[in-house]
Amino acid sequence: GQNIDQPTEMTATEGAIVQINCTYQTSGFNGLFWYQQHAGEAPTFLSYNVLDGLEEKGRFSSFLSRSKGYSYLLLKELQMKDSASYLCAAIDSNYQLIWGAGTKLIIKP
Amino acid sequence: GAVVSQHPSWVICKSGTSVKIECRSLDFQATTMFWYRQFPKQSLMLMATSNEGSKATYEQGVEKDKFLINHASLTLSTLTVTSAHPEDSSFYICSARWEDRETYEQYFGPGTRLTVT
Numbered sequence: 001g002q003n004i005d006q007p008t009e010m011t012a013t014e015g016a017i018v019q020i021n022c023t024y025q026t027s028g029f030n031g032l033f034w035y036q037q038h039a040g041e042a043p044t045f046l047s048y049n050v051l052d053g054l055e056e057k058g059r060f061s062s063f064l065s066r067s068k069g070y071s072y073l074l075l076k077e078l079q080m081k082d083s084a085s086y087l088c089a090a091i092d093s094n095y096q097l098i099w100g101a102g103t104k105l106i107i108k109p
Numbered sequence: 110g111a112v113v114s115q116h117p118s119w120v121i122c123k124s125g126t127s128v129k130i131e132c133r134s135l136d137f138q139a140t141t142m143f144w145y146r147q148f149p150k151q152s153l154m155l156m157a158t159s160n161e162g163s164k165a166t167y168e169q170g171v172e173k174d175k176f177l178i179n180h181a182s183l184t185l186s187t188l189t190v191t192s193a194h195p196e197d198s199s200f201y202i203c204s205a206r207w208e209d210r211e212t213y214e215q216y217f218g219p220g221t222r223l224t225v226t
Contacts, residue, residue, distance in 0.1 A: 030213060042202045042217040043153070087152065095213050097143075101152040 002026045004100035006088050011106045012078055020073045020086050020103045028093020034062050034073045035087040037102065043087055046073070075105075083107045112136055113205050115218035122193055122225055129189045130221045132203030138183035139205035143215060144176075147200045159186045193225045 003025045012018040024032065031050035035043035049055055049064035049071060061074040073086055088100040112135040122128050132142055142159040157167045157178050165178035177189040186205075190197055200222050204215035 033214065035217075040200075040222075042220045044217070045214060048214060091213050096158070097155075097213075097215060099153050099155070 002090075002092060002098045004088055004090060004098055006086075006100040006103045008101070009104045009106065011108060012075075014078055014080060014107055014109050016078050017074065017076050018078060018105065020075075020088075020105065022071045022073070022088035022100055024069050024071070024088070024090040024098070024100075026090045026092040026098055029066065030091040030093070030095060032062075032064055032071050032091070033087075033089045033097070034060075034071075035089065037085045037087060039084075046086075078107050080107050080109070111207055111216045113203065113216045113218040115203055115221050117221060118219065119222040120224070122223070124194055124225055125192055127189055127191045128193055128223060129187055130201055130203075130223075132186045132188070132205070132218050134184045134205040134207075134216070137205075137207045139186075140183060140208045141206045142180060142186040143204045143206075144178060144186075144188050145202045145204065147202060147220075153202065156188075190223065193223070195225045198223055198225045 006022045033048050034046040036046050037043040047062035049062050054063045059076045064071045085102040085104050087102045089097045114133045116131045140161050144156045145153045147153050155168050156171045157165045159165045159178045159180040161180045161183050167173045180186040200220050202220040204217045
């Protein structure tokens, strides 16, 4: 079956760095997305990885290892507004998004 | 670019009535649109994939006669919740895929919060 695993909840301190991990098992693979979702709002796009390696975009970076079925989202210089759920989603061979349950990130002052 | 709108943003209806939610891609054409439902503190649940000019593909457990989907044009898909009941109260989110872009990214609408009384 197809499966995405990510931690349910994480807590970090304002100004610090946090890494949110995601492992996936899909029928075929055509890339992986990270989305941010604030409570009561729709998800917003953060990153897309299809090749191995690190993609950096400002305070946020995303890493992919296809051989390990593993990705992480790295958030630096955490701000209170980064408190949100972070969704990992992999694209399978049918180009459908397989969603993880999301990681709720709590930022403390 | 890649803006998706939804209407209405929120709706309250009485049990037994039907509600239509519209999803529009404003600045691109979307052959494929997706409808999701999200209950409080839970992840997105894909309900159906809507393809322009053809019948929608429903996920297992989603009643196609209750959740009617119409994708009549490349910029509009509608979801009609028929004979709504309180358990249908949820956050409904649509997304659209920009087919010309090869990233297969889904662009999300702002969501519609449905409350059935």
